[in-house]
Amino acid sequence: MKGRLFCIFAWFLAVSSFAQEKVMLGKGEEIITIGLLNDTTPVYVVRQLREGLISTIKEYYVVTGDEKAGPYDDVEDLTFFSDGKILTYRAKIRGKWYVIAGKDKAGPYDEVWNFTLSPDKNVLAYIAVIGDQWYVIAGDEKAGPYDDVWGLTFSPDGKVLAYEARIGSQIYLIAEKEKADVYVDIKDFTFSRDGKVLAYGAKIEGQIYVMAENKKVGPYSDVGYLTFSPDGKVLAYAAEIGSKWYVIAENEKAGPYDGVWDLTFSPDAKVLAYRAKIGGQWYVIAGNEKAGPYDNVWCLTFSPDGNVLAYTAEIGGQWYVMAGKKKTGPYGSVGGLTFSPDGKVLTYGAKLDGKIYVINGNEKAGPYERLWFLTFSPDGIALAYRAEINGEWYSKVLINGKEYIGSVSNGVVVYVDNDTIRILNGK
Template sequence: YAAQKENKQFVVINDKKDKSYDGVRNIVFSPDGRRIAYGAINKGKIFVVVDGKEGSPYDGVRDIEFSPDSRRIAYGATREGKMFVVVDGKEGNSYAGIGKPVFSPDSRMIAYEASKGRKWHIVIGDKESMGADMYYAPPVFSPDSKLIAYIEQHFKDKKTLRVVSSTALMGRKAGKEYEAIGQVVFSPDGLRVAYGARRDGQSFVVVSNFAGDAEKESYAYDSVSNIGFSHDGRKIVYFAKKKGRSLLGVDEEEREYKADKMVYLPVFSPDDSRIASVAMKGGKVFVVVDGKAGLLCDDIAPPVFSPDGSRIVYASRREGRGVVIVDDKEGPGYELVYNPVFSPDGSRIAYRAIKNGLMFVVVADKNGNVVKEFPPYEFIWMHTFSPDGKFIVYAAKGKQELWWKVEKVENL
């Protein structure tokens, strides 16, 4: 966290004070939690500090991003009116404007929007796309990092296009023209893309293969959102509004919900046979599984299916208490609960809970009945079962010390 003493600001990491600056901003942790970066200001200049090492000074810095593997870092920077992306300390080409840098899933490439003259381009390395008047959203890599998708707007022709190309920005394939297009989503296998589109006052979900030569529109709706694919990429799911009705679309099937809106992306069971979603009505939220509404709650985290898909668990806040709910059955109440996960065989559930200001790991049976509460600490994170399900592993902090804890859960 950032702190201030007199006229200086500094970052505190694990109770240790970092170097003081005129100001600090935008603290970012790497995905693995082991690295930290932030912007620091001294004498009117700003630079990025990564793991305690200061980068070059600039007039401005924005969008600090770690790669998925946590090994690389990128951010936007400004100097004398020119903008560029800095990757691992190396400055890229200068542009009049830039968008947020996006890492590929394999962490090897970075894509971003950049303006030059009157056109905006997608930039990957030293390659630039042909250009458009505007790009509606940041570019999206396919899961295998071989393709890139983006949305072009052409003002003169009053058209918006979905484009898919190779990451070398070759083999460009454009979809149908629409008035507006939402964020593009790749299927897990990378063979299809889906997105929301608008034409003549109506909204559609559009699904096409990566080449863009086999497109299909959904029924017409007033609005569409939260588009996603099943694990195997064969099913498309989305939320829609039509004449005041709230609908969950699964391919060509529509399921109506008595809800004001939907929250989060729908979640598929591991075998894709079941779907869970979170809906909101009258300020309350509830989980809907296979069309059946669950308990009303004040807040709900995304639900999780058991490995065999037969059960579902989620953390919630209900009547002022943090509770874990398994198939509509409440567990005990705590101040807060976090991240319930099933063991590999689905026989146990583990989650973090807070009581009296301290955090501890709770292990419950598959029905949510508490089997054991492990000792409390100041903070606990990254709890997980061992592959054989016999142990629970987590990181713990207490008395300015950090530990990796391995607790036996077999035969509890």
Template sequence: MKGSMKALGIAALVLASLSGCSKEPGKGKDLSLLTTSTTVAEIAGLQQGAGAWNSEPVRNVPQLDFSSNGRGYFYVAEQGGAFHVVHNGNRHTSYTNILTPTLSPDGQHLAYQAYVDDKLRMVVDGKDGEVVEELEIPFFSPDSRHIVYQAKKGGRWYFVVDGHSTPGNGTQHNQFGFSADSSRIAYVDTVSEGAPPRLVVTDLGFKKLTTREATGSVMVISENRTRIAAISDAGGKKRVIELSFAQPDSVKEGALYDNVRDLAISPDGASVAYVAEKGGARLLIHDGKEQPFPAGELVGSIIFRPDGKGFGFLVGSKGSCAFYQSGAGAEVEKRPYDEVGELAYSKDGNSHVYLGRKVTPGQTGKSIFAVVNGKEGARFDKVAGPTFSPDGRLVAYRARQDGKRFMVVSDLDGKIVRQDPVHEMVFPPVFSNDGKLLAYGVKDGAKLVWNVEKL
């Protein structure tokens, strides 16, 4: 990759100091998966009609979430005409409005945009940053020690890293990601309005920038956060490039096509796949090898198998849907479904699941179901987030029926193993590493509970 450039130094603008995040994440705290059912909070004033901090009732809880280990949570409460956050039991200042609350991976830090009247600032761990014109969503590093976001002041956008701001330009980024070791970031921006995008890889101090011009209309980062793939423009054609966070100057370039879309990268970063157009024909490209793309339109994304043995994808075409897998002799699973989506694989790659929808004439609801290894599960009004256990024996997903929400666990034939009790809200499930426990957050009235079940 050519065109390396050095940062001009840290600008004087400092928007917020990150309390705690520059230290070792969760030092002194157990950050493993919480394996005991626990009431983590009770929203004061939500049921009783009077808050714990003043006489006004909590009118609404518009946003809340749990960390994936169950040891962190937040909720936003509307009270007395204003909004406040409670994070891990700590109540923050009230604001006119609160946007984009984001938990760190370990659940111990929280950042959000907050308005006082029309004045905007980023709040990190309860501390107000400087008032700015605009803000973008904050991102925490994988180790939870760093936070990065973009802020606009004086008509220019700046990256703010752990409270320190970089030299800015007139445009904001549109894609972003951290490296696995949390030492680098990659993003896409433009130098000026109307200019082509550029892909940038840099250290957190913006002292060693590597840029790739006319690149990044699409950028994807591998699940292990080691490698990057992006679409690059070249003389009216398009190609895919690959590079690593560790050596961003070493770039692998793919062949030129009339168009490239639906770019995907494997979890380990070793493979890429995408749909390309050449001479009016659509092609499926996998690590440089071409094959015809089947009739129909790609639904969702190309999903790589975690075992590294190819990938799968869903296609919709004229009232029917199909599941395709790469590889010679791979069978095509065609079904007369109205819709499909949310394809996922087991860790060993031997099983797959996706959601199907098929409306029955004269029947309302009960049209969505999980399809596990080609076998349909029970039908519900809504199904979301099918996830395999680490040992690949079970699939868990959230379901809704007649306004009631609950967790469902099925076997590899799609048959229900257990259907959990109904809750007001149900959050995405997490399995223990040995697959013997299923954990997820729930809300019932004023109570927020981390629910843990033996399988």
């Protein structure tokens, strides 16, 4: 998670650029999520509570300008694609799920998962379940049926949609409608940053190999965490050889370890960091440096300039945030480490006294039951996230220490301040 520092002058300059729109809500109505269509038109989800014969009934509506769609039993994943021009969401109607995209409605489905936008935001893909069959929907195309699907991922250039699919007892890696060789198991896959190389681990005749650019490396007992460096020159991964784990990066091999997780390159590709288990204790490895031992380690995160490596560490049953030589805590649990775009502030979610809060530099927002998707506006002025309160998920933004219902849509900040919707270009 991220926090930001900004001067008073910048704040008042930002405020003066707001667009404003009044919103009128009826009895029992509340805005729980808001976004922007075409970077200018507010779209929001209204939850309405009304008393039925023997219970309180929840209904959801999606409001765009003067148009109001619904009622729905539930609304999730408010998404804008085709360069922010088309509104999409999934809506539950009488126990079935539908995907609403502009004026079109796809479904009914028993389940809809994994909304995934291509990097250029022109294609929306998702997984749909009908009965006991699974399908992948991408734009107007539908692939399947499969017995299971997971790992829906676009290449960074948006040209290839890849995923793993099970048909009977066999697992396929599907990439651009093509099925790679059939395997009993796929152990991970990843694209190079330019999208030209797809690397993956596959079980072949009882052994695991790493496949990339028509090359096969191995055999290993197991592999995981395949990761390309930001410049695309190095493919790194964790490999089990015998009963020990090693980190393989081109011609270099580090180890042995009892376990290896979460390989992460610095933005300049100069440092490879990961968490490793040695003799029952956990360590953070960053290039030739080692920090620890800890009872556990999670959430390795580099600052944008690569000068700070932050992570969470468990020490004596309590959790701390480690950033360089700075240690913050203790907390009951902590996660979601995110740096501000300028790298000056580290933000995260932390459990205090059984409740979850957003810690954003010197700011604290909450409490919440759960927290998800912390992200900043490009200029760092607004921190956006999803928070669960009394069983309902809200989209929130934190601006200058104050929280609002809001979001960052295509780099533009939109939020509700009392009865007014405010729009701030955060690009």
